[in-house]
Every structure is written in C-alpha cells, then in structure tokens.
Amino acid sequence: MITPEAVRNDRQLLDIEALDTALIRGSAPVPLLRQALEEADLTMEARFLEGTPAAELVPLRAQVVDCLVSRVWDRTMGTLGSEAALVAVGGYGRGELHPGSDTDLLVLLPETGDTARFDGTIQDLVTMLWDIGLEVGHSVRTVAECEANAAADITVATNLIESRLLSGNRGLYEDMEEATGPAHIWPSRLFFEAKWQEQVNRHQKYHDTAYNLEPNIKESPGGLRDIHMVGWVAKRHLNADTLYDLVRKDFLTEEEYADLMQGQHFLWDVRFALHVLAGRREDRILFDYQLRLAEQFGYKDAEHTLAVEQFMQRYYRTIMRLNRLNEMLLQLYQEAILYADVDEPPRLLNKRFQIKRGFIEVTHPSVFRRYPFALLEVFLLLQQNPEIKGVRAATIRLIREHRDRIDDRFRNDLRARSLFMEIMRQPRGITHELRRMHSYGVLGRYIPAFGRITGRMQYDLFHVYTVDTHILMVVRNLRRLFVPEFAHEFPFCSRLAGRLAKPELLYLAGLFHDIAKGRGGDHSELGERDAYEFCIHHGLSRYDSRLVGWIVRQHLLMSMTAQRKDISDPQVINEFARQVGDQRRLDYLYLLTVADIRGTDPKLWNSWREALLRELYELTKRAIRRGLGNPIDGDELVRETQQQARRRLREQGLHHMTVRSIWRHFTPDYFLRYSAEEIAWHTAAIHAHRGEDAPLVLIDPESPRGGTEVFVYTRDRDNIFALTVSALDQLRLNIQDARIITTENGYTLDSYLVLEDDGSPISGHDRGAEIAGHVADSLATPDRLPEPSARTLPRRLRHFSTESQVNFSEEPHNERTAMELITGDQPGLLAQVGYTFARCGIRVQNAKISTIGERAEDVFFIAGPDNAPLTAAEQQELRAALLEIVDDDADIMARADGV
Secondary structure, three states: OOOOHHHHOOOOOOOHHHHHHHHHOOOOHHHHHHHHHHHHHHHHHHHHHHOOOHHHHHHHHHHHHHHHHHHHHHHHHHHHHHOOEEEEOHHHHOOOOOOOOOEEEEEEEOOOOOHHHHHHHHHHHHHHHHHOOOOEEEEEEEHHHHHHHHHHOHHHHHHHHOOEEEEEOHHHHHHHHHHOOOOOOOOHHHHHHHHHHHHHHHHHHOOOOOOEOOOEOOOOOOOHHHHHHHHHHHHHHHOOOOOOHHHHOOOOOHHHHHHHHHHHHHHHHHHHHHHHHHOOOOOEOOHHHHHHHHHHOOOOOOOOOOHHHHHHHHHHHHHHHHHHHHHHHHHHHHHHHHOOOOOOOOEEOOOOEEEEOOEEEEOOOOHHHHOOOHHHHHHHHHHHOOOOOEEOHHHHHHHHHOHHHOOHHHHHOHHHHHHHHHHHHOOOOHHHHHHHHHHOOOHHHHOHHHHHOOOOOOOOOOOOEOHHHHHHHHHHHHHHOOOHHHOOOOHHHHHHHHOOOOHHHHHHHHHHOOOOOOOOOOHHHHHHHHHHHHHHHOOOOHHHHHHHHHHHHOOOHHHHHHHHOOOOOHHHHHHHHHHHOOHHHHHHHHHHHHHHHHHHOHHHOOHHHHHHHHHHHHHHHHHHHHOOOOOOOHHHHHHHHHHHHHHHHHHOOOOHHHHHHHHOOOOHHHHHHOOHHHHHHHHHHHHHHOOOOOOEEEEEOOOOOOOEEEEEEEEOOOOHHHHHHHHHHHOOOEEEEEEEEEOOOOEEEEEEEEEOOOOOOOOOHHHHHHHHHHHHHHHHOOOOOOOOOOOOOOOHHHHOOOOOEEEEEEEHHHOEEEEEEEEEOOOOHHHHHHHHHHHHOOEEEEEEOOEEOOEEEEEEEEEOOOOOOOOHHHHHHHHHHHHHHHOOOOOHHHHHHHO
16 A cells, blocks of 8 residues: 655654554545545645745645555455556656646556456546545556557557556556557657647647746646656656656756756746635636735835736746757757657858758857857858758757857957848848747847846736737737738738838837836837947947837837827828828838737737728828928818719719708818718718618728728717617627717717627628617617616736726817726726716717727717817816726725816
C-alpha cells in the first residue's frame, strides 16, 4: 500500500496511522476518507497562503491522493486487485496535482477475455472515489487496448508516457509500458512531429500570443503545456525521467534549467492560487481574480502603474522567457530527431554565419564576442535568405548568452545602426524578424524603451494585448499594406502605401507610437521625443525624423476626430486639415490609424470605422488640395451636393419641381451631413411616402458610411430620439452614429448607423424588415415612452469602475451644445440616455457613439426645448439627471454640483 515518506512524516497533513486504525476498527470509509482529503486540502491551502510555494504543495497533494486512492482500491477490488493494475496517468501520473486538478486513472485489466467480472468492482471503485471528493477521470483497458488506442491517438499515448503504478499487478503495468513504447508505436520522429503540430495548433487557437487580457496559464503559448511538451519529448526520445536529465544530456545548461524551473514554479504558484480563489479548477487568469492575485502576491499600486499591471507584467515576462526556452529546446529536438541523419557540408554566408541543414548558425562560438554587431546581422541575413528555415539552437543559445553586449557602445556603433535600418528597409521579413528579435531578447536591449514596455498590460478592456505585442501587431498590419499578396485585404490602403517613398518611416512610427506607455505624462509627447532622437541617431534627415516624431505625437488625432467630432461640419474639417498640414502627413497618419485600431483589438475594426476614417481622409484631402488659406465653404458644399443629388433623382424620373418641393423645408445642415447618394435615396422614398401619416422607416443593409443605416422620416416630437434608440436597443443592436435633422415644417430626418452585437452589418431581408417594423411601431405611439429595462451586466464589465463625467462645450456657429458623456459601458446605456433626454426636453441633433473597452465615450450635439444652446441651468439639470442613471454612488449630486 502506497504511503509516501513525505506524507507519513507529516501528521498535520494526513495522519496515516490514525486513518488506517479507524478503517480497521470499522469506521465508515467514505466519510472518513472524505474528511481526510478535505482537511489535507485545507491544510495545504493555509500553508500556501502563509507562503509555502506550490512547488512543494503540488507533488505533496499528489502523494496525499496516492494514499487515499490506494486504500480505496484495496477496499473495493479485494482479490481482483492483484490481477489488475491501478495506474495514474496525465498530470497525476507526473505526480502533480493542484487543488482543482482532475485525478486521471487507468484501470489495467489482464488479457483473459473474461473482463466482465471486474465491472462491478470497478464501478464501486469509481463511485467511492467520487464520493470521497475526487474529480476522477478514468479509463478501463487491457494492454492490447492501450496499445491500439495509443497508436491511434497521440493524446492517449502522451497520457501513458506519464503513467505511474499506484497499486496492483506490476507485471501487467510493465507489459503496458513495453507495448506503448517507441519500439512498438510512435517512434521518436513521429511522436515529435505529432506533438510539434499539436503545439502549433494550440498556439494558433490563442492567436499565437499569450499576451491576451485573460490568458490561459496552461494552454497559452509559454504556459505550462509548453513545459509539458518539452518533458514529453525528453521522455520519449531521451528516456529522461526528469527535466534535469536535459542538463545531463547537454540539451540545457544549468542556467537554462534554473530559468525553466523558476518559470514553472511561478506558474504553479499562480495556478494554485487560481484554484483556491475559484474553489475549482480554473486555468484562465480572469478579471474576476487578477486584482486579488496581485494583492496576494504582494503588489502595491505605484505612481504610474497599478498593482494588477505589475503582477500581470511579471506573468507575461515569465511566459515570454518560457516561450524562448520552449522554442530553443524544440529546435534542439528537431536537429537531434528530424535531422540526425542529414549530413551535408555547411554553406558559408560570410565569415560569421553559415547555413547547415537549412538553419543559420555561427561559424564559431566566439562570433558574438568578437563581432557584437552580428547580434543584429543574423536577423538581416534571415530576411535576405528566405530559404533559411530558422536559427540553430546553439546559435539561439549564444544570442541569449551575449545579449548583455548590447549596451550604449553597441548602440553607438555605426555598423549596428546601419544593420538595424537595413532590417527596417528590407522588402520581406520585417515583421517576422522583429518578432524574432523580440523573442530572443534583442529588440528590448537595442531599444531600451521597448524593453521597459515588454509584457506591460493596461488594466482595461480596450487594449487586448500587452503594449509590446500591440506595437508589433501594428507594424505587422502596416507591413501587410506593402505586400502585393495582401492587397485584397485593404485595397485603398495598399494603393496609398504603394505611393510612399519611404515605408521605413511608417514602420518606425508604428514601432514608437506607444513606446512611452506607463512612464507618466503624455505618452504621445514622450514617444515623439524618443522617435525623433532614434531617427537622428540612425542617420535619418531632420525632415524625416520630424515626420516620424509628428506621426507618433499625433497618432490618436485622426481616430479621435473621426469618432468624436462632427466631420460633416466644414469647420471641423478645416481645423483638422490645419493640424495635419499636408498630403504626405495625411497619408502616413491615415495608414497608421487604420493599423493601430486593428492592432488594439481585432473586434474594434468594422465597416463603420472604415467608412468614417475614409470619409475624414477624403474631406481633408480636398481641404488640403484647396489650400489651407482657402478653407472649405459650407454654402459651396451644399450647392455641390444638391447638384449631384438632383442628377441622380433626374435619372430616377423625379421632376425637378417635385424635388424642389421636398427640399424647400430642408436646412443646409441636412445637405452637409449626407452624401448625394443618400439624399437621393431619402428624397425618392419621401416622395413615395407623401400623404401617409405613419412614420417612414428605411433600411440600407450596407450603407456607404459603413454598417446598416436605419432612416426615419416622421413628424417631429420631443422624444423621437428616445423612442428610436430604445427600439433599436430592444433588438440588441449597437448604434455607432446618429444624425438628427429637423425640417422647417416640423418633420425630422434621422438616420442611425447600427451593427449587430458582434460588430457585423445586418444581413437578411427578414432582419431588416424586423428592424423597420419595430421602429415604426414604436414611433406610431410617441406619447408612450417606455422606461428602459435593466439588463444584466456582462461578467467582464463588472470588474471595472469608470468615474462618470458629463462635460459641455458650446458650438456658437451651429447654435447648439456639445455634450460628452464618459461612463462605464453597460447594456442599454444609450436607451437610458435617450429616456433622460426626453424627460429633460433635450433635442438631439447629432451623436457620436464610441465604446472603448469598458468605457463609453459618447458625444451628443444637442439643443434645449427652444432649439437654442443649453443654458448653464439646463446643463446642470441634465448633468444631474444623467449621472443619476449611470452612477449609483451616494455622492452623485455633490459631484454634479462640483463639475
């Protein structure tokens, strides 16, 4: 019977002698064993919270379970226990059990053909194991079945590799080990190839990055599964019992082994804490636990960084180191297993590097010591020789060992500076090699500011990657715009990129645009200084250096203008054009803005944002072409738009007098805010609808402005906006933009750009008809404004607190007030706002709806009941009413008075 020494000597954890005595005396086994397990788990949890590392507790828990499981086996199997074998497999087989881990077992039966006699006892075994509180995963097989199943499924084979005999027939267990060994199934080469592909597929599932907001500590790249991968191949190919055997067999140095163990132990600590916090198995570092984990690990908020951000940065940097080790070891395995029989002479690239077996390597171990600049040269050679499969593991190790040679002297070396700029100017491989430089720890050494943001996360829902991963994602997005095979993704951007004479300036701007995050102060201003100094230091002209610095400083300008200002207003366009200055800057800024939004969160990019940025680009391009001293005139724009719309309507058969009779009540704002195509669509529909009392509701599934347009034409009433947004909210639609125009004869022309909840446009005639019908029904009874119903707050949003703000500014030239609402995002927020507007008699003329992660940052262009800008008293009343609906704090009114 198993009684590990560590458990036998630790009576506070599990008193084996007392337990066995009680069982002999006839105590009911289930409650006795269950209590023993619960008390052992509580003891280990208490020790963990007092500072005992998980590295001690994880194997100890496996030993506790060994003791209990073996006693259940003896009690339930009786004499059959000597014929069969009880085997621990998987993580339990490795001797590792976290508080919420499954207890994976294999019951091995003899090849007698009469296995039915075991059925009842095995059922009793599994039932009792569940009854005492173990989460059991079990299988029942003969040796032949183990061999067949393992041969067919690499996962089964892997589980059996990690098996341990707990009790029963040792000869049977040894037969199974032999039958499932590499001599019979999955020889080393096939096993390695299968497990390597398995890891590739798993990494792709997590988008090839572990730097997500809520990473999976086990399955993400650099996680525990990558360490297991190293161990599985070592056991299969090298017959290694422990990871330290990799040191004995010269696959790892002592330092690398220590790094591997340190990383594993930290991840074990985090996983152990996760299981304790969740009260079950949980391998995702969810927002639900991040704050408490940071506190438990002793982190405190600092001036420019939160405790949770410090904790997560340590996590991300740990898995990055583990990812590097995993890559190097897999490369070593690849050379030892897949290319062991390949014997070909190396091909010399230069006196420092050569290609052997398809991989680049140094010609001598002292290359990086004698020629430090070669630490950059290797990446340039990889770009210039695309046939190279990768870097030899020994060379990866040498790069890691010589990274400390990248110091100020190295950065001032003309050869190093020239090599870096050559890397940025290559026609291929820029993204791949920048990522490889980052992975090997070279990029952060060469650009120290980049090293400081490595693994840095921002505790919000907007930035789904760490800062370093985001930056490299942006550079990747920019690079794809210059590659012909990706031109179909963003045709306009690719055409624009093709006209740029110096793409490297754009890549440098992407590399530096967020590099000053977390330092305090304005990261755009700090990043501008870093970028300019770097460019000057690397031989760029002052003009080009200033351009890169300007792009970095203004990298948020275009997205903020498009999403938060009324770009149908000529004054907004003229001001933006003045800030941009010339066409070259506009092109660079536009491309970086597109790449930046797509690299922040893939879900952020949608047809509405694409159309909005394109519209701002085209309007600004026109303003620049006219000359900044000759700003766009609103009256001129109105005349041009009307002429184009009349031409379209004439082609549709509408007489010019008919058009004139409809337009005579429309204000100039209408012709500024809509394109000629949209105006023609509206006008034709209004003409067909004349004489009808019911509201006109039109649906354009694919609006030129992106998304789906819902157009409403009806008699104007105070609560039209509130009724419409409430109806759209009830249909679970996301409103991206709202344009509200009131005619001089008491009608309203409103359009709303909407997307489905997942960010896609409306699809299908039935869905469009449902939207039109529901909105029309809501507007048919304008005096019945339903109070918005409460909706459940999504899990992620519950963990963030955003201080609500309501800010006002005047737009005298438009005779209206601009109101900015910043608050925590919540379902139905816009319906609540519309309801409040209706209560306060507020008329909405335009709206910009923007959700940035967990924050709603909406801008409304509004007027009072008399269609005039809001007075100070009306602003105060509206502010208080809005804060009341978005904030439950007791000091709402006090804050409203003080803002």
